[in-house]
Amino acid sequence: MTQSEPLPVDGERPTGPGRAPAPRSAVRQIAAASVGNAAEWYDWYAYSYLAVYFADQVFPKGSGNSLVPLLSTFAVFAVGFFMRPVGGLLMGAVADRYGRRTALTATILLMGGGSLLVALTPTYASAGLLAPVVLVVARLVQGLSVGGEFAASTTFLVESAGPGRRGLFSSFQYVSTTIGQLFASGVAVLLVHTLTGRQMDSWGWRVAFLIGAAISLAGLWIRRGAQETRSSVPQQAARPGLFEAVRRHPRESLLICGITAGGTIAYYTWTTYLPTYAQVTSGTDKGDALLAGTVSLAFFAALQPLGGLLSDRVGRKPLLVGFAVGFAALAVPLLHAVGDDFVSLLIVQCAGMVLLTGYTSVAAAVNTEIFPARVRAAGIGFPYSVTVALFGGTAPYLGTWFKESGHPGTFPWYVAGLCLLSACVYLTLPETATRPLDR
Incomplete structure (x- = not known):
């Protein structure tokens, strides 16, 4: 702390560019x-x-x-x-x-x-x-x-x-x-x-x-x-290049892809595609499917802070592994359990939302804790968005394509496989919850 910076009062953290804000x-x-x-x-x-x-x-x-x-x-x-x-x-x-x-x-x-x-x-x-x-x-x-x-x-x-x-x-x-x-x-x-x-x-x-x-x-x-x-990069320091994060931190960039792959396919399947999946595979009424999707989304939003708080106590890794292993083991039976009625669809969606919270509630924290502050935003943004476009954005299209090609049961295995891949990545991650964040 320099002499020009005020000392903290009563334990309050000093504020300013590059520091966490006061409560x-x-x-x-x-x-x-x-x-x-x-x-x-x-x-x-x-x-x-x-x-x-x-x-x-x-x-x-x-x-x-x-x-x-x-x-x-x-x-x-x-x-x-x-x-x-x-x-x-x-x-x-x-x-x-x-x-x-x-x-x-x-x-x-x-x-x-x-x-x-x-x-x-x-x-x-x-x-x-x-x-x-x-x-x-x-x-x-x-x-x-x-x-x-x-x-x-x-x-x-x-x-x-x-x-x-x-x-x-x-x-x-x-x-x-x-x-x-x-x-x-x-x-x-x-x-x-x-x-x-x-x-x-x-x-x-x-x-x-x-x-x-x-x-x-x-x-x-x-x-x-x-x-x-x-704060912005000091004038005497060179500003980070456009591809500096990928060039200097290739391992971290690949980690973002591995962390995101299973999470994004599970997220888009459960929050966006599942009502349509229920309609095309089980003949669920459109109104029932949309209502189940809306109720489960509200339930999902309420779960997020609970997952975040839990990760601050027990760490990010247990939640990530629990999500990925849970989806790898249960994605197929859960999707096969979707019936043509409102209750079965709602139960399947809410069960998936509980598992999914293990990823969604901590993904931002894990991604941020991986990269140094100098290239953190670009380091996260590029590999994350590429992975979402490849696996999350294509989930509804692949699910429909499998159905039209006569293999509707393949899509649940595809979801489970990507989650298993991410589980392997999560197991290799160091725990970052207790590490100080580079600023």
Whole structure:
């Protein structure tokens, strides 16, 4: 501690760039990361929920096939998904070079701008090919933002935590993600039940994206008052290069991939694809499937802080191993247990959510504790986003493809296999919960 720094009073940690905030500012730090993350994922899921309403407005039908607009819309969704690694790399570099708060400001501005652009996308009838071009640009911007958001908010959350609280702070990454998903679902349901079908097709779907832009503005205001957790790189020190994390820390980069592979396939299977899986494999009623998915997501959000607190007491490794071994052993019987009724689906989803919490509640903390502060955000963002795009983003498509090819029972084994692979990685990890965090 230099002479110019004030001494701590009554055990209070000193605050300032690069230090964990005092307890009185902890709530503001969590809110700053969470509100932006929720806004990001609200916009991301609103697109998938409402695509069926604006597909015909933006894309022309081809050869009389009414599915062409919807397929084109989901193709644009996939393009946005694969922009996430670029966002993780670029925004992660911004966070490492200029500070976490700067990157968080950039990501929420990009998401709000992308959401506004979707809301203002012209129809194909009025603008021709310009309509799908505008939508593609909007999704590219949003994909860039989502990839960068995880890199920046993960490091920001965990660096904001005091000693013995990194797991708890880490858990809010998925609390806010789930809240954003639930809010998107709620807004979509409210619009569908309030407006007529013609109103939804013509302008109703735009309302959801205008709401997203407004949430982003609120998030921007909250983030502007947050405390920076790491100052920008001093002028006399060379700023980290774009690929420095991968080049100088290849083992850590591969560890991020191994840690993420099983977790992301389990996450997207249980939180996004399972209602559809129940419908196509067991004939579950669509309404029952959506209700079970909504209830289980709320249950999942409530579990996250409990998992984070537990990891601060017993360590990250026991939770990760418990998740991976549990899914490797139970993914197949659980997915085969999905029946055509609401109760069986809800039980399977909630059981999976309990196991999944072993990964989601500590993933941000584990990732952050692996890399040194100099390249932490980019070091996490790029390999994490690549792995999510390869395994998480493709989960619904592979599950449907296995079903259509006559092998629906293969998909559960695929999920179990990836979780077993991650279990092997978790067993080799050192325990990082009690280590001081490099700042």
